[in-house]
Amino acid sequence: MRFPLCSQVVGMTTPQIDSARLWKSLTEISVFGATPAGGLHRLAASKEDGQARDYVVAAARELGCAVRIDALGNTFMRRAGSDANAKAILVGSHLDSQPLGGKYDGIYGVMAGLELLRVLHESRTETKHAIEVAVWTNEEGARFAPAMMGAAYFAGKFTADELLVRKDVDGVQLGNSLTEIGYAGIDIVSPVEHKAYFEIHIEQGPILQDENLQIGVVTLVQGMRWFRIGISGQSGHTGTYPMETRRDALVAASHLIKAVQQIGLDQPLTGRATVGHLVVTPNSPNVIPGHVELMVEFRNPEVAVLDVMTASLNQALKETADKYGVEVVSKQELDSATIDFTSELIDLVEQAASACGKTSKRMISGAGHDACQLSAVMPTTMIFIPCDKGISHAENEAITQDWAADGAAVLVETVLAFDSK
Ligand code: GLV
Numbered sequence: 235m236r237f238p239l240c241s242q243v244v245g246m247t248t249p250q251i252d253s254a255r256l257w258k259s260l261t262e263i264s265v266f267g268a269t270p271a272g273g274l275h276r277l278a279a280s281k282e283d284g285q286a287r288d289y290v291v292a293a294a295r296e297l298g299c300a301v302r303i304d305a306l307g308n309t310f311m312r313r314a315g316s317d318a319n320a321k322a323i324l325v326g327s328h329l330d331s332q333p334l335g336g337k338y339d340g341i342y343g344v345m346a347g348l349e350l351l352r353v354l355h356e357s358r359t360e361t362k363h364a365i366e367v368a369v370w371t372n373e374e375g376a377r378f379a380p381a382m383m384g385a386a387y388f389a390g391k392f393t394a395d396e397l398l399v400r401k402d403v404d405g406v407q408l409g410n411s412l413t414e415i416g417y418a419g420i421d422i423v424s425p426v427e428h429k430a431y432f433e434i435h436i437e438q439g440p441i442l443q444d445e446n447l448q449i450g451v452v453t454l455v456q457g458m459r460w461f462r463i464g465i466s467g468q469s470g471h472t473g474t475y476p477m478e479t480r481r482d483a484l485v486a487a488s489h490l491i492k493a494v495q496q497i498g499l500d501q502p503l504t505g506r507a508t509v510g511h512l513v514v515t516p517n518s519p520n521v522i523p524g525h526v527e528l529m530v531e532f533r534n535p536e537v538a539v540l541d542v543m544t545a546s547l548n549q550a551l552k553e554t555a556d557k558y559g560v561e562v563v564s565k566q567e568l569d570s571a572t573i574d575f576t577s578e579l580i581d582l583v584e585q586a587a588s589a590c591g592k593t594s595k596r597m598i599s600g601a602g603h604d605a606c607q608l609s610a611v612m613p614t615t616m617i618f619i620p621c622d623k624g625i626s627h628a629e630n631e632a633i634t635q636d637w638a639a640d641g642a643a644v645l646v647e648t649v650l651a652f653d654s655k
């Protein structure tokens with residue numbers, strides 16, 4: 235089924251996205267890391283991540299795109315524009331998933347970008363600016379911290395040397411994993427080459443579906459902080475060591491986890507506070523847990539609220555140490571400020587949605603995205619499509635073919651309108 239674009243700002247034959255082709259590519263790429271429950275387990279720089287990248291790169295090469303890979307494995311697929319001196323328009327997202335995650339978070343954005351390249355290719359549309367689609371490495375941060383790593387490198391927040399030595403829980407370094415999958419690149423790709431960044435993504439929340447809307451026009455992404463907490467007690471024999479004098483790191487962690495929940499609840503409606511990662515050592519039924527490592531994550535649109543939550547966490551860490559006789563250390567691993575997207579681009583997406591006859595509303599993003607990093611170095615905005623029941627970071631994350639097609643049509647309209655400016 236083909237979806238005609240409803241208006242064409244550049245005043246030439248409207249290129250049409252191919253809904254069936256987009257859906258087929260989404261289905262095909264989801265085999266790499268598919269889980270029996272219908273989800274996706276495709277951690278950053280894993281073999282499956284390599285396979286998914288190969289799939290996209292091969293498709294882009296078929297369209298005649300030039301492919302570049304930088305030191306962090308960020309992969310760029312570029313369709314030339316007619317003006318060699320004009321900066322490129324960048325579109326992107328990620329192909330890695332959460333552990334036992336969904337098939338569309340990030341992946342949809344890359345495949346919609348590929349559909350954009352395909353539409354332009356088959357309609358022989360000449361754009362003034364080159365159109366470049368990026369696959370950012372390790373957006374999720376599930377295997378290597380922090381999240382949005384490849385995009386942050388591209389934006390100049392870290393050097394490659396700092397990031398390539400980051401290890402997963404098994405002690406494997408990112409740099410070695412990228413080499414193994416063939417994505418330890420040598421190309422230097424710089425933000426100065428690009429004029430603007432557009433990212434399309436599933437909403438990961440229920441608002442668009444609840445309100446029966448097709449497009450979310452994203453205005454900002456709320457701030458996020460991650461803290462890695464180490465709790466050290468004393469391990470020992472569970473049958474012999476008396477209860478009264480134990481220094482059980484997991485019991486202490488359970489106190490802290492409840493405190494973190496309360497920190498979120500103390501900010502009605504807007505507070506988000508989660509412990510989603512826990513490593514218990516030695517993790518044996520008959521050994522008192524001697525060490526626990528956990529990650530605390532806070533989100534809120536207001537920096538002042540994040541500051542309050544952080545102060546409460548520091549208080550809770552102290553209380554945990556005092557109450558359970560354990561040693562507690564904390565290291566902040568991510569501080570992503572609230573990101574306001576570029577107002578002209580927000581307007582443009584809104585106009586493009588309307589030109590395509592799609593219903594839309596302005597909204598904020600509760601989730602973090604590569605676009606947060608890109609916005610530090612170029613005009614940036616995002617487009618959302620609905621996501622079934624708002625479920626994401628879960629194996630039953632789902633979208634419909636129509637939602638996917640609606641978003642891709644708006645992406646094409648937006649990019650072409652921007653190109654013609
Ligand atoms: C991105 O996946 C996030 O955690 O918001």
Ligand code: MN
Nearest residue numbers: 339340373603
């Ligand atoms: Mn994502």
Ligand code: MN
Nearest residue numbers: 332339374627
């Ligand atoms: Mn995600």
